[in-house]
Amino acid sequence: AQTVTQSQPEMSVQEAETVTLSCTYDTSENNYYLFWYKQPPSRQMILVIRQEAYKQQNATENRFSVNFQKAAKSFSLKISDSQLGDTAMYFCAFKDTNAGKSTFGDGTTLTVKP
Amino acid sequence: DVKVTQSSRYLVKRTGEKVFLECVQDMDHENMFWYRQDPGLGLRLIYFSYDVKMKEKGDIPEGYSVSREKKERFSLILESASTNQTSMYLCASSPARFHEKLLFGSGTQLSVL
Numbered sequence: 001a002q003t004v005t006q007s008q009p010e011m012s013v014q015e016a017e018t019v020t021l022s023c024t025y026d027t028s029e030n031n032y033y034l035f036w037y038k039q040p041p042s043r044q045m046i047l048v049i050r051q052e053a054y055k056q057q058n059a060t061e062n063r064f065s066v067n068f069q070k071a072a073k074s075f076s077l078k079i080s081d082s083q084l085g086d087t088a089m090y091f092c093a094f095k096d097t098n099a100g101k102s103t104f105g106d107g108t109t110l111t112v113k114p
Numbered sequence: 115d116v117k118v119t120q121s122s123r124y125l126v127k128r129t130g131e132k133v134f135l136e137c138v139q140d141m142d143h144e145n146m147f148w149y150r151q152d153p154g155l156g157l158r159l160i161y162f163s164y165d166v167k168m169k170e171k172g173d174i175p176e177g178y179s180v181s182r183e184k185k186e187r188f189s190l191i192l193e194s195a196s197t198n199q200t201s202m203y204l205c206a207s208s209p210a211r212f213h214e215k216l217l218f219g220s221g222t223q224l225s226v227l
Binding site for chain 1: 145147149154155156157158159162164170172202204206215216218220221
C-alpha cells in the first residue's frame with residue numbers, strides 16, 4: 001500500500017516571501033501521479049499542481065512549482081511571492097496510474113502573514 | 115461552472131440515528147468518492163464507485179454504506195450514527211476510471227451527539 005507523509009503540520013511565511021512544503025511517499029509502482037491540493041478556510045478543495053512520475057521536468061503553475069525527486073520519493077511544493085490568499089491547508093496526494101483511488105497525506109496548514 | 119454539490123454544509127444528529135449524506139455531480143463523471151477528514155489524519159477513503167450500482171470499499175468502510183442508483187448521485191449512509199463518526203465528509207468525482215484529478219464538493223461537517 002502507498003503512504004504519503006507530510007512532516008510539517010504547520011508553517012507560516014511572510015507575504016511576498018517564498019515557502020516550501022515537504023512531502024514524501026512510499027510506493028513500489030513506477031507509473032503514478034502526484035498532486036498538491038489546497039483547502040482554504042472555505043473548505044473547497046482545489047487542485048494546485050500535478051506531476052506525472054514519468055516526466056523528469058518539474059511541474060510549474062504560475063507561482064507554484066514542485067521539486068520532484070523520484071529516486072528519493074520526494075515531492076515538495078514551492079510557493080513564490082506568497083499572498084494572503086495562499087493561507088490554507090495543503091495536501092499532498094499520490095495516485096497509481098492503474099488504480100482509481102488517491103492516497104492523501106495528513107496536510108500542512110500554511111499561514112501567510114501580512 | 116461544473117460542480118460537485120453536497121446537500122448539507124453542517125449536520126447535527128443523535129447517536130443511533132440513520133444518516134444520509136448526499137452528493138451530486140453535474141459533469142457526467144464515472145467515478146465518485148467519499149472521504150473523511152479528521153485533524154492530523156488527512157483524508158481517508160471510505161467508499162468509492164466506478165459506475166452506477168457499483169461500489170468498492172476504501173480504507174475505512176466500517177460503519178458506513180453507500181448507494182449509487184444514478185450516475186450523478188452518490189450517497190453515504192451511516193446506519194447507526196456514533197460519536198466517533200463526528201467528522202468532515204468530503205465527496206469527490208473524476209471523469210474516468212484511471213483519470214488522475216479529483217473534483218471536490220465543499221464538505222459536510224457532521225456532528226453526532
